[in-house]
Amino acid sequence: NHCVCVSVAGVRAVQRLAEPQEQQQHSNCLIQEGEQLIAALRTQVGELEEKLPDQTQEVERLRSGVGATDLEKHLELLVVENERLKQELKACKTSLLQEAPPPACTATDCPHSQVRMGKINQQLEESKLHVGEMQRQLEESKCQQGEVEQQLSVRLRDCEEELARQAARTHQVKYVTEIVEVESSGSQQAVTEAQAKSAALQEQLSLQRQLLRELETQLHESQRTSTQLRAQILVYEGEMERAQGQLEAEMQNLEEEKNRVIEEAFIRAESEMKAVHENLAGVRMNLLTLQPALRTLTCDYNCLKRQVQDFPFMLEKAMTEAKQEICQVIGEVSSANQELLRKYKREMNLRKKCHNELVRLKGNIRVFCRVRPVCRGEHDSAENMVSFDPDDDALLYLSNKGKLMTFELDKVFHPQATQEGVFQEVQSLVTSCIDGFNVCIFAYGQTGSGKTYTMEGVAKDPGINQRALRLLFSEVTEKAPDWDFKITVSMVEIYNETLRNLLGDNQGEKLDIKMNPDGSGQLYVPGLTEFTVQSPEDINRVFELGHMNRATACTNLNEHSSRSHALLIITVAGVNFSTGHRTQGKLNLVDLAGSERIAKSGAEGSRLREAQCINKSLSALGDVINALRSRHSHVPFRNSRLTYLLSDSLSGDSKTLMMVQVSPLVCNMSESVCSLKFAQRVRTIELGNATRRQWENSSTTSSPTHDSIVLAPSSGQNMDMSGVF
Numbered sequence: 001n002h003c004v005c006v007s008v009a010g011v012r013a014v015q016r017l018a019e020p021q022e023q024q025q026h027s028n029c030l031i032q033e034g035e036q037l038i039a040a041l042r043t044q045v046g047e048l049e050e051k052l053p054d055q056t057q058e059v060e061r062l063r064s065g066v067g068a069t070d071l072e073k074h075l076e077l078l079v080v081e082n083e084r085l086k087q088e089l090k091a092c093k094t095s096l097l098q099e100a101p102p103p104a105c106t107a108t109d110c111p112h113s114q115v116r117m118g119k120i121n122q123q124l125e126e127s128k129l130h131v132g133e134m135q136r137q138l139e140e141s142k143c144q145q146g147e148v149e150q151q152l153s154v155r156l157r158d159c160e161e162e163l164a165r166q167a168a169r170t171h172q173v174k175y176v177t178e179i180v181e182v183e184s185s186g187s188q189q190a191v192t193e194a195q196a197k198s199a200a201l202q203e204q205l206s207l208q209r210q211l212l213r214e215l216e217t218q219l220h221e222s223q224r225t226s227t228q229l230r231a232q233i234l235v236y237e238g239e240m241e242r243a244q245g246q247l248e249a250e251m252q253n254l255e256e257e258k259n260r261v262i263e264e265a266f267i268r269a270e271s272e273m274k275a276v277h278e279n280l281a282g283v284r285m286n287l288l289t290l291q292p293a294l295r296t297l298t299c300d301y302n303c304l305k306r307q308v309q310d311f312p313f314m315l316e317k318a319m320t321e322a323k324q325e326i327c328q329v330i331g332e333v334s335s336a337n338q339e340l341l342r343k344y345k346r347e348m349n350l351r352k353k354c355h356n357e358l359v360r361l362k363g364n365i366r367v368f369c370r371v372r373p374v375c376r377g378e379h380d381s382a383e384n385m386v387s388f389d390p391d392d393d394a395l396l397y398l399s400n401k402g403k404l405m406t407f408e409l410d411k412v413f414h415p416q417a418t419q420e421g422v423f424q425e426v427q428s429l430v431t432s433c434i435d436g437f438n439v440c441i442f443a444y445g446q447t448g449s450g451k452t453y454t455m456e457g458v459a460k461d462p463g464i465n466q467r468a469l470r471l472l473f474s475e476v477t478e479k480a481p482d483w484d485f486k487i488t489v490s491m492v493e494i495y496n497e498t499l500r501n502l503l504g505d506n507q508g509e510k511l512d513i514k515m516n517p518d519g520s521g522q523l524y525v526p527g528l529t530e531f532t533v534q535s536p537e538d539i540n541r542v543f544e545l546g547h548m549n550r551a552t553a554c555t556n557l558n559e560h561s562s563r564s565h566a567l568l569i570i571t572v573a574g575v576n577f578s579t580g581h582r583t584q585g586k587l588n589l590v591d592l593a594g595s596e597r598i599a600k601s602g603a604e605g606s607r608l609r610e611a612q613c614i615n616k617s618l619s620a621l622g623d624v625i626n627a628l629r630s631r632h633s634h635v636p637f638r639n640s641r642l643t644y645l646l647s648d649s650l651s652g653d654s655k656t657l658m659m660v661q662v663s664p665l666v667c668n669m670s671e672s673v674c675s676l677k678f679a680q681r682v683r684t685i686e687l688g689n690a691t692r693r694q695w696e697n698s699s700t701t702s703s704p705t706h707d708s709i710v711l712a713p714s715s716g717q718n719m720d721m722s723g724v725f
């Protein structure tokens with residue numbers, strides 16, 4: 001029906017298009033022909049479609065009738081052929097539909113319509129051919145069908161004949177059976193077997209039919225599967241085509257990209273080539289200009305090469321000459337050095353003599369004053385209270401209650417004075433103990449005035465004690481080639497008139513000062529530790545041990561140190577190897593307890609006892625100094641442990657330095673005045689000339705030792721206590 005509709009539409013379109021009369025007529029003819037052809041085709045198709053079910057039924061019938069393998073094969077062939085015919089018919093229909101003319105077209109498109117008409121004619125021709133071909137095939141299939149029918153009828157006849165034969169045989173057998181039944185039972189059995197065989201054959205036949213049905217089912221299945229597979233193949237083919245299209249597009253793109261890149265690279269390479277060529281030209285030019293310079297360089301190089309070859313000889317020669325010159329200069333320098341050393345030693349001796357003479361002239365008690373700076377956290381104006389004379393470093397002014405008091409001392413240190421500066425002023429005193437003098441340096445002043453700072457100092461900036469010991473050690477080390485020196489150190493503390501050994505193991509032990517039983521008339525302290533210093537490390541150990549022992553004995557070291565006197569006693573004994581000359585000096589470095597008048601402030605209990613003890617020892621010190629100043633025949637050294645212990649350093653043959661510490665604070669004014677008054681009194685004392693403790697080696701001992709030292713009786717004042725303990 002669709003085909004017919006399309007054809008009618010095509011006819012109408014052609015009718016509309018055919019304008020000229022001839023074309024119209026021709027077109028009409030063609031349309032008529034086309035309509036006739038289409039009608040014929042429709043008839044044929046209808047006939048074919050009508051025949052198809054009959055054929056199928058026939059085949060089915062034949063199939064169900066016979067189960068032979070040949071028949072089945074033939075049947076399959078027929079089915080395939082039928083399928084093919086169906087397909088072709090379908091294709092014919094489709095092509096007819098596709099070739100239908102477009103529904104809308106105008107008369108102006110005539111040439112186009114002619115072409116289309118030509119195409120339709122061609123299609124019609126092809127359709128005719130196709131239909132002819134199909135008719136031929138139909139004839140062939142009819143022939144084949146006739147043959148098959150013939151074969152099947154032959155076969156059926158054979159089968160009927162066979163059945164007839166079988167029936168006849170059965171008949172015969174039945175007849176024979178009846179005869180044989182009478183004659184023998186064996187024959188009867190044979191008949192039964194034949195019947196059974198016949199039944200088996202029947203059964204086999206039904207089985208064969210059953211098998212045939214199964215095979216048919218399988219055939220249907222496989223046909224369906226093959227249809228599905230074909231559809232899949234079509235899908236795959238479509239995908240493959242699409243993929244191939246994509247691949248080709250990509251290939252195309254890549255090809256284009258490749259061409260573009262090659263083109264770019266080519267352009268770049270060309271420009272680079274150009275640049276390289278330009279460079280090359282430049283290099284060539286440079287090469288031409290460099291050639292003369294190269295020649296000069298080669299010439300210089302050869303010259304230098306010759307010089308390098310000659311260099312070892314020249315160097316050796318120069319070295320020999322230089323060595324000779326150096327040896328000569330060294331000889332000259334060493335002889336000059338010897339001369340300088342000799343002069344230096346002479347000068348040093350002269351300086352010492354001068355110093356001693358100066359001390360002798362000034363008196364053996366010297367008094368320095370040190371004003372400590374205002375410490376952080378102390379809000380007090382010191383400027384108004386303490387002032388200094390810019391032209392005389394021995395004067396100090398105190399403005400007390402509007403009255404200016406002047407104090408004259410040997411030296412006044414400003415608050416800005418450094419530990420090093422202070423020590424420089426006392427170091428000649430310190431070193432004089434190497435020459436055999438007894439020296440006593442004590443710091444005096446109220447609590448917090450800076451006594452401990454001056455004597456002990458702080459870890460980063462040590463005071464007189466450490467600096468003195470280090471100086472003595474370095475001095476005796478320098479003298480080592482000619483002298484054998486021994487430095488011993490003791491540390492004691494006097495607290496509440498009790499003497500404690502600060503370098504010993506037993507801190508609880510109380511020491512006593514006794515007369516030496518050897519009859520020398522000297523004092524000694526039994527049980528006091530004397531530490532021999534042999535290296536700078538020993539010095540550190542001494543101070544660490546002393547500080548630790550002092551700290552362990554009390555809960556508050558600062559509090560305790562204010563209430564006790566700390567003494568560092570250094571003894572330096574020496575023997576000159578060449579002359580046998582011996583010396584022994586002692587340096588007492590004393591950090592006195594605070595001098596303030598606590599008793600007046602109403603202290604009680606242990607504080608009162610401490611104050612009483614401090615007052616006792618300090619007033620005993622004042623009494624001793626007073627007695628010395630007044631040239632009394634009796635000096636009361638025994639009135640306190642402190643004066644008793646320091647008696648040899650305060651007596652006539654000793655050098656004494658008192659460092660009066662002054663606080664710059666207004667609140668400490670009265671104590672500062674007291675301290676300075678005491679210091680001035682001390683300064684007026686004359687101890688007489690200091691005397692060296694030295695002996696000539698009168699014994700025959702070849703190597704003198706410290707044990708063999710015999711102290712000479714002290715000269716000067718008429719003291720009851722003299723000499724060392």
Ligand SMILES: Nc1ncnc2c1ncn2[C@@H]1O[C@H](COP(=O)(O)OP(=O)(O)OP(=O)(O)O)[C@@H](O)[C@H]1O
Nearest residue numbers: 372373446447448449450451452453561562593594
């Ligand atoms: N010349 C100085 N430069 C800087 N600080 C100082 C100086 N003198 C003293 N001081 C500081 O002042 C404070 C008191 O000094 P110090 O303890 O030496 O006094 P002191 O007289 O020994 O007291 P005490 O009798 O209680 O032992 C300390 O903090 C110390 O560091």
